[in-house]
Amino acid sequence: MREELVRDPGMQQERTTLAWRRTGLALLVGSLTIGRLTLDSLGPAVLAPTALTAAMALYVVLGTLRQRRLGQDHPQDPRFSVLSDGRLVAVVAAVIGALSVGELAAAVATLL
């Protein structure tokens, strides 16, 4: 199995790293966009949460850059894959959950 991983015929690592990166960049853009749009209806209260979600998104992007270097140095070791466990997965889900709450609050504020 280790030797198969070195060849990595399906480019699994590469595809997964790219998927993480574009998701991280999308999270960054989404955080800033939703932060800017909800600023009108919810006021300056959105600034701190926006900075937090943008920082978490940046963490995801930078994390993939670092993991990619580790993966290149240790191509046969699955522990240096893009993700070693569920922590970064939870970060991504949490950012989207936070953005959903903000957007829901903005929609309700517009409604009232």
Added chain:
Amino acid sequence: MALRDDGHVSESRRRWPRQVYDHGSDPDPRFSLANERTFLAWARTGLALLAGAAALDALDLPLHHVVQSLLAALLALAGMLTAGSAWWNWARTERAMREDAALPGNPAMVVVVAAAGVVGLVLGIASITRALT
């Protein structure tokens, strides 16, 4: 990540969540990577729903403003559900692969698709009504 001499990950950095990694044994890493990519695809789907919600909230559409806000709220709720079920499904799938069990389905996604369908239907009807009057 700290490694002991025998090559196992030390206790100082336990893999998380425990409900996943305390069971079974590591599957072929390629399957774990595929599971990650599926999660990330759903994550981006959730973001797209939120983009739709933000657009409905910001644009001036030929809709009653109450309807428009309700649709935006519906899309935001769908985005929330997508994020939650994407995480939940990633964890259940990873655990099932570790235990060599059958892979779980993802029932919440029917709700997400239905919500997107309702929003599309209302927007479509509004556009046609406006074009005819």
